[in-house]
Amino acid sequence: MKLAAGHTVGIDLGTSYSALARLGDDGAPAVIRNAEGAPITPSVVLLGKDRRVTVGPPAALTIAAPDRTVAAVKRQMGSPDFFQVYDGRKLTAEFISAMILKKLKQDAEREIGPIGNAVITVPYYFTDPSRRATVNAGRIAGLNVIDIVNEPTAATLAFAWMQGDLGRGDAAPREKTVLVYDLGGGTFDVTVVRCTPTTFAVAATDGDTLLGGLDWTRRIVDHAAAQFRGKFGTDPRGEPHALARLTEDCERVKRELSQHQRATVDVSFDGRTTTVGISRHEFEKLTADLLQRTQDTTRIVLELAGVTADELDEVLLVGGSTHIPAVLRMLKSVAGRDPSRALDPQLAVAQGAAIHAAILEAKATGSRGRIAQAVLKRLRSITTRDVNSHSLGVEISDLTSFAPRRNHIMVPRNSPLPIEIKRQFVTDTPNPEGIRVRLLEGEAADVRACTRVGDLRIANLPPDLPAGSPVEVTYRYDEQRRIHVTARELVGNNEAQVRIVWEGISPTDAADAFHKLAEEYRVD
Numbered sequence: 001m002k003l004a005a006g007h008t009v010g011i012d013l014g015t016s017y018s019a020l021a022r023l024g025d026d027g028a029p030a031v032i033r034n035a036e037g038a039p040i041t042p043s044v045v046l047l048g049k050d051r052r053v054t055v056g057p058p059a060a061l062t063i064a065a066p067d068r069t070v071a072a073v074k075r076q077m078g079s080p081d082f083f084q085v086y087d088g089r090k091l092t093a094e095f096i097s098a099m100i101l102k103k104l105k106q107d108a109e110r111e112i113g114p115i116g117n118a119v120i121t122v123p124y125y126f127t128d129p130s131r132r133a134t135v136n137a138g139r140i141a142g143l144n145v146i147d148i149v150n151e152p153t154a155a156t157l158a159f160a161w162m163q164g165d166l167g168r169g170d171a172a173p174r175e176k177t178v179l180v181y182d183l184g185g186g187t188f189d190v191t192v193v194r195c196t197p198t199t200f201a202v203a204a205t206d207g208d209t210l211l212g213g214l215d216w217t218r219r220i221v222d223h224a225a226a227q228f229r230g231k232f233g234t235d236p237r238g239e240p241h242a243l244a245r246l247t248e249d250c251e252r253v254k255r256e257l258s259q260h261q262r263a264t265v266d267v268s269f270d271g272r273t274t275t276v277g278i279s280r281h282e283f284e285k286l287t288a289d290l291l292q293r294t295q296d297t298t299r300i301v302l303e304l305a306g307v308t309a310d311e312l313d314e315v316l317l318v319g320g321s322t323h324i325p326a327v328l329r330m331l332k333s334v335a336g337r338d339p340s341r342a343l344d345p346q347l348a349v350a351q352g353a354a355i356h357a358a359i360l361e362a363k364a365t366g367s368r369g370r371i372a373q374a375v376l377k378r379l380r381s382i383t384t385r386d387v388n389s390h391s392l393g394v395e396i397s398d399l400t401s402f403a404p405r406r407n408h409i410m411v412p413r414n415s416p417l418p419i420e421i422k423r424q425f426v427t428d429t430p431n432p433e434g435i436r437v438r439l440l441e442g443e444a445a446d447v448r449a450c451t452r453v454g455d456l457r458i459a460n461l462p463p464d465l466p467a468g469s470p471v472e473v474t475y476r477y478d479e480q481r482r483i484h485v486t487a488r489e490l491v492g493n494n495e496a497q498v499r500i501v502w503e504g505i506s507p508t509d510a511a512d513a514f515h516k517l518a519e520e521y522r523v524d
Helices: 059-064 093-112 128-140 151-163 213-232 240-257 280-286 288-305 325-335 348-365 373-380 507-520
Strands: 007-012 017-023 029-031 044-047 052-055 069-071 084-086 089-091 115-122 144-150 176-183 188-195 199-208 262-269 272-279 314-318 383-385 392-397 405-411 419-426 435-441 451-458 470-477 483-489 494-500
Touching: 007 093, 007 151, 007 348, 017 093, 017 348, 029 151, 029 348, 044 059, 044 093, 052 093, 059 240, 093 115, 093 128, 093 507, 115 128, 115 151, 115 348, 128 144, 128 451, 144 151, 144 348, 151 176, 151 188, 151 199, 151 314, 151 348, 176 288, 176 325, 188 288, 199 288, 213 240, 213 262, 213 272, 213 280, 213 288, 240 262, 240 272, 240 280, 272 280, 280 288, 288 325, 314 325, 314 348, 348 373, 392 470, 405 419, 405 470, 435 470, 435 483, 435 494, 451 483, 451 494
Parallel strands: 007 115, 115 144, 176 314, 199 383
Antiparallel strands: 007 017, 017 029, 044 052, 044 069, 084 089, 176 188, 188 199, 262 272, 392 405, 392 435, 419 470, 435 451, 470 483, 483 494
């Protein structure tokens, strides 16, 4: 790992809000406030005139220009089909996310000076293309992305570090088991982590990148729109300005229902207005299936980790959507204990990313004179171990069924990293010109439901190679989530190798994109 000049920070690039933090000289992870004085920045981008971009604009501006407002772009990371047309150009999710990161970077630099390196967080359930897209966004924003870290891991790091035990060689070695329930604006993860003062290991994880607080808000939007349509016969969701205004108002209602038993929203459209009331009980009925999805996932992860509720030492809440009272009641029923409010749900991920960044920096460089020696000693003593969130496999022919191709899983999800698996397969046609091995990510047998992460092809095969000739495939997944695959044809001993990393676009392409962002767009 090569560090660039400047500070090393941690960044929570969230669906609804983002934050940047740095480990202070005293070892406390501090969130750096933005230019507006807030610790979190809305992950909303308003594409204005003259290529002037506003990150986290006032609601009135986004309501007035819904066609030029991009929100929840995190859900599109890694999607080859998503783009936003602006000033005659197609902007990818990476480029729009880079605008958010640039805002965080330049605001923080006003407070602490130049920033060179960053650890950026991602949901556990992000696929390999989504992770690469996140790194691309960081590079386009002018950051040297030294790692990506899963959000629940970051939150648990923050908890363990700020409790004072992590990195303390003189502390009692008792292992703690922690469940992290992370319900953000657009994504959901639940993870079980086991940690001691010097080790940190993920036991199991699962989640959904298309489930979050936005979906709770949309249920209120749909409810209010249905009431309006029943009264006037028209639907405000069909007009972008009216939908933007209604969504903003329903987000407020959702927050009010966390504090009060009832709230109201004024719905205006086509010159007509009505007031719609909703109780907390009604809201909970409207969203019961969403909550059930998170409950089912929580139970599955406990089972995968081999942990019962009474074996949990802590249940941590992460993400702003955990303020919903029904979430607290559900978790208490599943875990048999009250969830912990030891962390700020909206800041914990950024704080944990800053700690992870400091661990990497301390191990790579030693003392730079800023952080106290006692803190450096704690950082260097920590060993972390992660698991893979998606299975890795190869596409094969299945001669025992009518399905011509299927996904053969080699590295099951939740496997402790690093891991190496070796399997033998056979060719399915005689005298092939080459042997192609397609690499997949996902749990489904149907290859169409999996993510393709790479290919390799064995050439220079022996002549007249018969069908059924053996091919050995070795899959290795290391601690940095780099995928190494070797395929060897055993008759002629020919092989092919591929190394798939999350570094994403080349430094040259990133530099070109950074130049475009820096020179052609003004980000406020």
